Amino acid sequence: MSYENEIDKTSDDSGRDPARETPNSGGKPLRIAVVEDDKVTRDTVVQWISQTPGFEVVGAFEDAVVALGPVAKLMPDVVLVDVNMPGMSGIDFVSAVISRAPGIQCMMLTVYGDTEHIFQALAAGASGYLLKTTLGDELVEAIREVYRGGSPMTSDVARKVVQAFHRPNPVESGEASLSSREKEVLEMLAMGYLYKEIAQELKVSMATVSTFVRRIYIKLQVNSRAQAVAKAKIGMPRQGGH
């Protein structure tokens, strides 16, 4: 799967971390860590990223539990995490690693269209996701985008998010409720609008749409945490501090 949404690389500054305003080429390369149990995939991903200039693989881990300590220590810029792993799942890993090293950006690696897991990972604090089939240039582009603070959101994830926000929430938190603009963006995404179309429709820049999406992510995390607190015993994924 590729991104249906074109990411506007020259979006406005709102919500963007100035510290991560790193050029794509030259300067410090992006430090990447990979947590993937399948050796072939792991090696392929590591090989691909290593061969791409401006990227440096600082660690590759087979086991999430083993990786937890080193990753928090290494403080890579982006961690690629497989969703399905034996033992500790990728979602739990995201949750745990973000609580230890809050600055780390996690990208989920997943097989075809596992919306449920993607959604859970996003709710746990992941910044984006990639299909394992989408290696190559798209992969590095997505990593860059995420690093820059971009927030990719596909229609089906959006629909999932809509469902999540429409679920009766026992702890109605002010912060967690979406603004009307954010709702609008989310619903349009869910209906199949592209970022570009949304920007045209709402007469804002694509970067602004991206910012709205970023905020939606954050609020989703807050919302999910509130739900987790309310339904702790039901076994929602544990949320790290953010």
Place this chain on the structure above:
Amino acid sequence: METRLLLNDLFRLGRSLLAPFCRPSTELRSTIRSIFPILLATTVLGTALTRLSATEYAVQSWRAGYGLEARGMDCCAIGRDGSVWIGAIGDLIRFDGLRFTRVPFDLSSSLAGNRISALWVDGNQDIWCGYETGELVDYNSNTGRARLLPLEWERQPVRAIARDPTGDLWILLNDHSLVRVRDGWTTGPHNIGGDLRFLTTKSGRFLAERAGGVFEWHPGGKWQPVDETFGYLYAVCPSRKEGYWLLNIAQERAYHVGDGGFALETRVIPPQVSSYHFLETLDGSLIAAVDGEGIVNMDPNGSVTTYGVNDGLASSWILQMVEDADGTIVAISSDGVSILRAKEARLVPGLGGLGDTRVMGIAGDEKGGLWIATEGKGLFHYADGALRSSKVVKEPFNPYLWSLLDAGVDGVLAGSWGGGLESGVNGQVGPAEGWDGTQHKIVTALIRASDGSIWAGTGDGIGQMKDGKWTWYLRCGDQPIRDVRCLAAGEGGRVWFGTNGQGAGYIQASKARFLGPDLEPDARFVTAIHGDGAGGVWIGTEGSGLLDWRDGRWTHLLQGNGLPCDDVFHIDDDGRGTLWFTSSVGVYAISKESLEALVDGRASSVQPLLINDEDGLPSTQCMGGTANAAYLDSKGNYYIPTTGGLAVIDTRTIRRRDSRLWPTITQVAIDGRPVAVRRGQPLVLRPATQSIRVQFTAPTLTHPSLVNFEYRLDSIKNSDWVSLGESRDLLLQRMAPGTHRLEIRAGYPGTLATAIPIGLDLRQMPTLFESVWFRVVLWIVTIAGLVVLIWSLVRRRYVIERRRLELESAVEQERRRISRDIHDDLGARLTQVMLLSQVGDRMGPDDGRKTIFGRIHSTAKAVTKALDELVWTVNPVHDTVEDFALYVARIAQEMITEAGVRCRIRIPHSLSTTGLNAGARHHLLMCMKEAIANAITHAHCEQIDVRLEVDDARLRLTVRDDGRGFEVESCAKGSGVDPVHSGCCNMRERMKEIGGTINLTSRPGKGTEVSFEYHL
């Protein structure tokens, strides 16, 4: 009552005053003189025919308030069944010999009077009761119904009732008027005048007697005076032979007037017998009620006995007497009822000298005198009414004498208990000569054998004295003979002996042997023995009944065979075909013929004639245990020592009694409530009746206390007779529904088996639960219930099985689909990947390798996608509307976006988690994919809208494009050739399969809308 007594007195006074003036005329005297020889002859003849000794009566009385709950008894009559009916104040009373029972009339409301003043019993058990108030009630003891006759005469006391041989009922009223009742109608008057007595002679003449004359009713319709030749009469009674007896007080004569008008017999009667009421008894005596004295019995021999209050009579003012078939007389007075039974046994008079001493043995001498052996007072001789004690002339003499034998000129021999044999001659007594007093001290039996030798049974052997010499039999085989109690002479010089503990035996040809084989041990205690004249022997025991031994074969008689008790103390043969036995319940006689029949097995019981205390025996306990415990002399006098004294029975004049009894039901009460029983009709018992109490009796005045009853219910299979003993009361409880016949029979011991029973039909109505239809309904309901149960079980199993098969089939179908998908889709694509990679492998770097890899990539991607879809369809986690919605949205978006068409998805913001099964998900998804593919391929559209609407009951998925559209009709008629049409038909098939509908709207140029509806 006072009026009645006064009237009687006046009437009798009148008769006695008139008597002297009514002597026979001179002509009449000459007639009498001429017929005197005849009279004398008949008198002598009559006397000769009757018994030699006068009948004595034993009196038993019930006085009002003492065993008799009635008063004012006025009249009585005896029924054919033996019941004595007594008219009293308030009630009709039935006396069955033991008890007085009131007969309840259901007429009390319509009956003015309550005192019955006259009674008449018809042969067919109709009891006519005349009341002091003039009413007449007909009570039928068979049906229990009482009928009040309409009163058609002046209200006055009924004084007498009788039925003439033509069947008319005659009623004498208090004013001496006569009423004839014929079929319920009265005719008359037929006045004769005076206080009448009705009588019917044996030849059927209907007579009425009034002071001074006898009238005879002629069926022509007239009362005519009977030719009067016997002077002024005082009373008349029917004779047992013919004609009637006439009492002439003035002449002090009783005349038996035959049907020819002549006196057949004349008896002198004592002057005091100014009797108003008398009758001829069974034995030919005249017995008269004499006011103020009681009852006077005038024997044909001329002896007169008077029974008064001192003799046990309830009153000396007897109002009426009746005699039953056995010769027992019932006499009633206004305040008591007395029964006079002929004494068959009497105390031997003149034995006062014995005091209380028990008589242990008795024997006769040649002159008709008696030898009496006593317990402690020695030997006595009794002759001509005088008792003489024998003087002891020689010591040692033991006065405890147990056995006796008259030795003719040698005097008498007496066996003592402890002193050996004593001998008495001429009033002197002492030890017998030739007897070893030290050896054989106890002598219990003495007999004379046919050869003249004397035999003595002792405590330690049997001795035989012949020619003044004693021979001893001390052993029997290796067994010593001990405690001999009785001896009897048999045929062929055989001497029978019985012992107390060793059984019986005999001595023959100087050899003793015991009878074998052994019976039960009790039968070894022999008290009496008597040769049966046929080579065998009768053996009496104490407690084990009577036994017969014949050639080694035993016959055993007990109470069950008719014996009055199981004791036999002495056996005697009267030489006229009857054996006499003494016992602990009296004396009884059994014909030898019936005993032989029993021994031969022709009969199972005997019918003894019992004589006990009711018959004058001073005590029923006879003395037993010795050989001489009774003595039957050649004249037939049977002397029996009893604990009450020495009694004598004249065996020749003893009356044969009718042992037949007529049981009758006196009352039936259902649940404590008396009910009327209609003969011939079953007694209907209402449902849930708890108990039926039946009271019955067998009326008799002869040994009523010995009557036993048995009953059986024939509804019980193989029902046997159940003994009730002497009880006259039966309680049946909780009868089973249906008809039952209760039978009751009565008899003396031994006669029950041949007794004729009476029956009572009972019909117990079933309760609701016992009724037939209820059972039928219950059965039907039960069977129907079972059928329904089995049917429902079978059906349930069938349904379960069908569901299982359906499920299996669905699962199988799904598996087949999945396998097909894997094979067709994934398999084919993976094969492509395999082929392409082989091709790529052979190619050089520039031979379009990139294209090959691109194709591999895209094929692999498609495989992944297909796999994802397959997994999604199969995984039951996704069986919800929410999952379905999100998935179809993604697939739709992917398809549409990939085709470069603008995509708009609308799904509800909030989706339910309602279930949606895999089949429905799969087909809906395929349908949508097909619709989208159609739109992409054929519609040339710019935008495709996919909308999902979900409510509680249904799910609607709409695919709409803004393309060129088409005519819907052509799709509906699709032949399957056109892919659009074929797809359309596929979608229809799929929706049909999951029970959903498809709706297609399209118009050329206006786009197409396909919507799928599915009911959740």
